[in-house]
Structure formats: structure tokens, C-alpha cells
Amino acid sequence: MNRLLVLTGLFVCANIGSVWAAPVEHVSVQVTSTQETIPPLVQKRIAASVQTVGNHVFLQQDDGEISQHLDSYERTINDIINRVLIGYTVERLTIAAGADTTLQVVIRPWGETIHSADIIVDYGSLPQMGQALANTDLVHAQVLVENLLVGLPVDALDWANGVVKTVMETELENMLPEFYPHIVITPGENAVVHVYMLPKLPVVRNANVSIEAENLPKVIFLSTRRNLEQRYEGLQGLPVAFVRRHEQAIQEDIQASLNTQWVIKQYKLHVTPSLRIGENTDIHLLSQTDFYDIRAGAYMDIGRDKNSHQRHDSDTVIKGHIGRKLGNHHEVYSEIEFIPGDVDWNVIPGYAYQWGKGSQLGYQYETEDDSNHFWFRQQLGKRWQFRYDRDVTHKDDEVGLTYRLHEYVGLEYIVSDHDHWLRIIGYL
Numbered sequence: 001m002n003r004l005l006v007l008t009g010l011f012v013c014a015n016i017g018s019v020w021a022a023p024v025e026h027v028s029v030q031v032t033s034t035q036e037t038i039p040p041l042v043q044k045r046i047a048a049s050v051q052t053v054g055n056h057v058f059l060q061q062d063d064g065e066i067s068q069h070l071d072s073y074e075r076t077i078n079d080i081i082n083r084v085l086i087g088y089t090v091e092r093l094t095i096a097a098g099a100d101t102t103l104q105v106v107i108r109p110w111g112e113t114i115h116s117a118d119i120i121v122d123y124g125s126l127p128q129m130g131q132a133l134a135n136t137d138l139v140h141a142q143v144l145v146e147n148l149l150v151g152l153p154v155d156a157l158d159w160a161n162g163v164v165k166t167v168m169e170t171e172l173e174n175m176l177p178e179f180y181p182h183i184v185i186t187p188g189e190n191a192v193v194h195v196y197m198l199p200k201l202p203v204v205r206n207a208n209v210s211i212e213a214e215n216l217p218k219v220i221f222l223s224t225r226r227n228l229e230q231r232y233e234g235l236q237g238l239p240v241a242f243v244r245r246h247e248q249a250i251q252e253d254i255q256a257s258l259n260t261q262w263v264i265k266q267y268k269l270h271v272t273p274s275l276r277i278g279e280n281t282d283i284h285l286l287s288q289t290d291f292y293d294i295r296a297g298a299y300m301d302i303g304r305d306k307n308s309h310q311r312h313d314s315d316t317v318i319k320g321h322i323g324r325k326l327g328n329h330h331e332v333y334s335e336i337e338f339i340p341g342d343v344d345w346n347v348i349p350g351y352a353y354q355w356g357k358g359s360q361l362g363y364q365y366e367t368e369d370d371s372n373h374f375w376f377r378q379q380l381g382k383r384w385q386f387r388y389d390r391d392v393t394h395k396d397d398e399v400g401l402t403y404r405l406h407e408y409v410g411l412e413y414i415v416s417d418h419d420h421w422l423r424i425i426g427y428l
Contacts, residue, residue: 032106
């Protein structure tokens with residue numbers, strides 16, 4: 001009878017033990033440091049390593065078995081972690097066995113730790129303006145580097161270097177997507193991160209400045225053009241996609257640069273910049289004034305029959321135009337022509353009316369031969385212009401078609417009632 005009671009008791013205890021014991025289904029890891037805060041990325045990497053060890057040792061193990069041999073498990077886990085982590089040693093390890101077993105690991109850095117981290121960005125031969133634009137996208141790069149490195153043992157870079165570089169490269173490329181970042185980390189208590197930025201193709205090869213100023217002589221803009229060309233050489237070498245992304249900022253910078261130019265302030269000009277971005281980037285400046293129309297130039301006729309004309313015999317003429325605008329459509333003007341071959345002058349007062357886009361109709365009187373003229377001009381795009389002149393005094397018609405080769409040079413083919421010839425025009 002006594003033997004039966006003993007066997008029954010043992011059987012019940014065995015069943016109760018089997019109910020209390022359970023297999024480990026999940027392992028949770030908590031990693032902290034006894035000293036400086038672990039950089040978040042490194043803490044995550046360490047936790048992942050400890051998680052791998054914990055999963056291998058504990059999953060599907062009986063938590064009762066773990067609790068009974070806790071010291072042995074702690075020594076085993078401690079030894080494995082110390083072998084895996086370089087730069088840290090396990091200060092304290094706590095295992096809470098259960099279906100969700102928890103590992104609390106307190107680590108201590110050994111040797112030097114990184115107290116500060118600085119970033120140095122090298123753009124190679126990129127001009128100063130391009131570097132300044134690129135740096136506006138990297139304002140948070142210093143904080144990124146500090147978050148990744150400060151608090152990390154110097155020796156831990158042996159195993160953390162790869163993942164730290166990968167994260168840095170990804171984040172820097174997100175900040176500056178038009179460049180490839182190459183990173184070199186110099187370890188130490190004061191670590192230095194050298195970032196070498198390589199531009200992605202295509203890049204800006206040339207930055208050209210052109211000025212459209214129909215109401216003022218272009219010669220007065222020479223210093224302005226030279227200043228802008230020197231400044232915006234800084235766009236050369238920048239990726240085309242980067243310049244497009246910063247187009248608004250560049251436009252604002254161009255406008256600010258224009259506002260400081262003497263000729264623009266002196267004559268109170270309205271200059272509107274436009275930007276065409278590509279490997280050959282063009283900066284186009286349109287100058288307008290509400291009051292004046294001042295122009296100067298010269299022309300030379302080729303193949304003109306001197307005996308078929310009432311006017312001068314010379315093929316070369318230097319001329320100037322001074323006009324006063326009256327509102328948006330009307331202008332009174334006076335043109336002065338100097339004929340070097342005859343050493344003579346032709347003063348031409350007149351009136352012009354403008355409507356639409358590039359359409360003008362006018363009247364003028366020429367003192368050289370006391371002739372009255374009605375004329376019409378029509379701009380055909382940016383380079384072509386049609387001209388008709390009726391000399392009502394001598395009953396002569398003249399038609400001209402001009403092609404603008406360059407902002408300073410044009411060609412005009414002229415047909416009159418008695419002749420036809422080619423005219424080379426220079427615009428100042």
C-alpha cells in the first residue's frame with residue numbers, strides 16, 4: 001500500500017512538471033552600455049548578433065531545463081558574445097527563461113572610444129560656386145556622422161566599419177543624389193570622415209551668357225557680361241540633374257548678381273534672366289527699359305550699284321538711334337548717320353508705332369536727300385526680320401530680309417526697284 005502511494009505521488013509530480021515546463025518560442029534581446037551611449041546603428045547590429053546567438057541556443061529548448069542550468073547557459077552565452085564583439089566586453093548578462101526568453105546584456109567598451117567625429121567633403125576640382133551649392137544639401141551630414149560614430153569603441157570599427165560606411169553612403173546619396181560618395185574613416189578619439197564626391201554624368205561643360213538688349217547698345221553690357229561669365233563658370237563640372245534641381249536658387253542668384261551691376265542700377269533697367277540647362281548651359285538676359293531706345297551700329301553694302309541710288313555713294317555707314325518711348329506703343333526718335341567715304345551726315349527724325357509682337361510702322365524724314373519715308377518692320381522669330389521702306393519723294397520701294405548671325409552681327413539681303421545687294425550689319 002505504501003509503495004502504491006509513493007508511485008502515485010511521483011506520477012503526479014512528473015505530470016505537474018510537464019505542465020509547468022514549456023519550449024522557448026521567442027528570444028528578446030536588450031543591449032545597454034555601462035559608459036557612453038551606444039550609437040543606434042551599432043546597438044542594432046550588436047542586438048542582431050546577440051539575437052542570432054540566443055535563437056541558436058534557446059529556441060525550442062525547455063525553459064525549465066534552462067532555469068535549472070542557468071549558470072552554465074550564462075557562461076556559454078557570455079563566452080560567445082565576447083568572441084563575437086570586438087571593442088566591447090560583457091559586463092553583465094541576465095537570462096529570464098520562459099516561452100519568450102529575455103537576454104539583458106550590459107556591455108563595456110574597452111580601449112578608446114570615439115568622442116567626436118568630423119566630416120570633410122572633397123569635391124575635387126569642382127569650382128567654389130558648385131561646392132557651395134552642393135554643401136547646401138549636406139547641412140545635416142555632420143549630425144549623421146556623429147550619430148553613427150560617437151560613443152563607438154575605436155577597435156569596434158574593425159567589424160562595424162562596413163555597415164557604418166554603407167549607411168553613410170546611402171544617407172549621403174539621398175541628400176545629394178547627383179553624386180557618388182566614397183567614404184574613408186580615420187579612427188581615433190576624434191574620428192574624421194573623408195567623403196569624396198564624384199559627379200554623375202552628364203555634367204555642365206560650358207556656361208554661356210548672352211544679352212538681348214534691343215533698346216540699349218550692347219557695348220554698355222560688356223562688363224556685366226564678363227562679370228556674370230566669370231561667376232557662373234562655377235556651374236561647370238556640376239551634374240546637369242543637380243543644376244536642374246537647383247534651378248530656382250540659381251535664377252535668384254543671377255537676379256541678385258544683376259541688381260549689383262552698375263549699368264543696371266544707373267539706367268534703372270529691367271533685366272530678366274532665363275536659364276537653359278544642359279551640358280552647354282545658356283544664361284540669357286533680356287534687358288528692357290520703359291523710357292529710352294538707344295542703339296548704335298554700322299553697316300557695309302556689298303554689290304550695290306552706286307549709280308542707281310539718289311543717296312550717298314559710300315558703302316559704309318555708321319549710325320546711332322536715340323528714341324523716347326511714349327507709353328507702350330509710340331516712340332519719337334532721331335537717327336544720325338555718318339558716311340565716312342563722303343564725310344557727310346544724314347539726320348533722320350521720325351515716329352514709330354508698335355503693336356503686337358515685333359510689328360512696327362513708322363515715318364521718317366532724311367535730310368541727306370530731303371526725302372520722306374514710310375516704313376514697316378516685322379520680327380520673324382529671334383533671328384529673322386522683314387523690312388519694307390517706301391520713299392514717297394522719289395517713288396522708290398525697298399525690301400530687306402535680315403538674318404541675325406550673332407548678337408553683334410547680321411546679314412540683310414535688299415531688293416529695290418532698281419538694284420539688289422547684300423548688307424553686313426554690326427550691332428553695338
